[in-house]
Amino acid sequence: MPELPEVETIVRQIRPGLVGRTVVGARVLWARSVARPSAARFSSGLVGRRVVELFRRGKYFVARLRDADDAESFLVGHLRMSGRLYLGAEREPPYTRVALDLDDGRTLAFSDVRKFGRLALVARPEEGMPALGPEPLDPSLDAAWMARELRRRKRALKPLLLDQSFLAGLGNIYVDESLHRAGLHPLRRSDRAATRAGALLDAIRTVLVAAIEAEGSSFDVFYRTPEGQPGAFQDEFLVYGRDGRPCRACGAPIVKIVVGQRGTHFCRRCQPAPRPRARAAAASRA
DNA sequence: CAAGACTCCTGACGGC
DNA sequence: TGCCGTCAGGAGTCTT
Numbered sequence: 001m002p003e004l005p006e007v008e009t010i011v012r013q014i015r016p017g018l019v020g021r022t023v024v025g026a027r028v029l030w031a032r033s034v035a036r037p038s039a040a041r042f043s044s045g046l047v048g049r050r051v052v053e054l055f056r057r058g059k060y061f062v063a064r065l066r067d068a069d070d071a072e073s074f075l076v077g078h079l080r081m082s083g084r085l086y087l088g089a090e091r092e093p094p095y096t097r098v099a100l101d102l103d104d105g106r107t108l109a110f111s112d113v114r115k116f117g118r119l120a121l122v123a124r125p126e127e128g129m130p131a132l133g134p135e136p137l138d139p140s141l142d143a144a145w146m147a148r149e150l151r152r153r154k155r156a157l158k159p160l161l162l163d164q165s166f167l168a169g170l171g172n173i174y175v176d177e178s179l180h181r182a183g184l185h186p187l188r189r190s191d192r193a194a195t196r197a198g199a200l201l202d203a204i205r206t207v208l209v210a211a212i213e214a215e216g217s218s219f220d221v222f223y224r225t226p227e228g229q230p231g232a233f234q235d236e237f238l239v240y241g242r243d244g245r246p247c248r249a250c251g252a253p254i255v256k257i258v259v260g261q262r263g264t265h266f267c268r269r270c271q272p273a274p275r276p277r278a279r280a281a282a283a284s285r286a
Numbered sequence: 287c288a289a290g291a292c293t294c295c296t297g298a299c300g301g302c
Numbered sequence: 303t304g305c306c307g308t309c310a311g312g313a314g315t316c317t318t
Contacts, residue, residue, distance in 0.1 A: 002311065002312095003311065006311080032294090059312080078312080078313090079311095080294095080312050080313075081295085081310070081311060081312055082295085082296080082297090082311085095296090112295095113295080114294085114296050114297085114310090115294075115296075116294065116295065116296095116312065116313080117312095130314090153287095153288095154287085154288085155287090155288065155289085156288095156289090159288085162312090162313095164312095164313080171311055171312070172311060172312085174311095217311080218311095240311090260289075260290075261291080262312095263309080263310080
């Protein structure tokens with residue numbers, strides 16, 4: 001599903017048409033797509049509110065709203081695996097779960113085949129999302145910060161980078177891509193990769209910036225930008241979905257394993273396996 | 287703490 | 303052609 005670059009792309013594309021608009025009607029077609037409050041209060045609460053700002057936090061999109069009395073509230077959403085936003089489609093898009101009718105006659109549709117995505121209407125953005133780690137593109141993060149955090153967490157790199165409380169916005173694709181670019185094995189323990197913290201942070205940022213530049217990744221017909229154009233970053237994948245094919249860096253075959261129930265792609269040559277601990281090595285020799 | 291299993295959902299695809 | 307198992311860009315909850 002959409003990761004940071006895809007959400008960023010959607011927010012950028014929808015923002016000009018959405019900011020300044022007032023919600024004149026809200027329809028919840030699948031109640032569980034609304035996390036809070038109730039579907040009824042969600043709908044009634046949105047009507048009459050004007051969008052004054054649209055931004056992204058991790059994989060969440062956030063619309064700041066004001067009502068006629070200038071009271072502030074926030075529409076917070078997560079697309080999970082298959083969610084999409086459409087602004088102004090003439091016909092209701094397939095799998096529309098929530099539709100917001102706007103004062104210019106257009107509609108913001110939240111479409112979601114698998115129904116994992118969620119919307120929330122809350123007083124503060126933090127009420128609509130769990131505590132998130134920092135934004136990977138935040139310029140105040142540096143190698144020293146990353147090294148400190150990698151040492152503190154002591155987890156395999158792959159699940160750690162997927163943990164949104166560590167860094168906000170990375171998902172399965174961009175973690176695999178980042179680890180390849182940093183030359184780090186997905187099962188390497190974070191505290192033992194701390195010396196490579198700078199390279200890892202650089203790789204993450206390089207991948208994310210390039211993906212945003214390409215307007216995200218979309219390798220199936222259900223995942224496109226709101227305008228319907230597919231993103232192009234999937235053409236630049238070095239490992240994701242390339243199992244069995246040659247590594248673009250060294251030619252060795254890309255392999256796929258399962259880590260934390262997630263398909264994990266890497267190059268055995270560019271991302272060497274972690275060395276077993278001395279005790280484990282001794283045990284395996286014995 | 288960390289890791290693994292299970293859950294929420296639907297659709298696409300490969301194999302038989 | 304049709305059926306079945308598997309897998310999918312995410313993440314919360316529960317157990318070990």
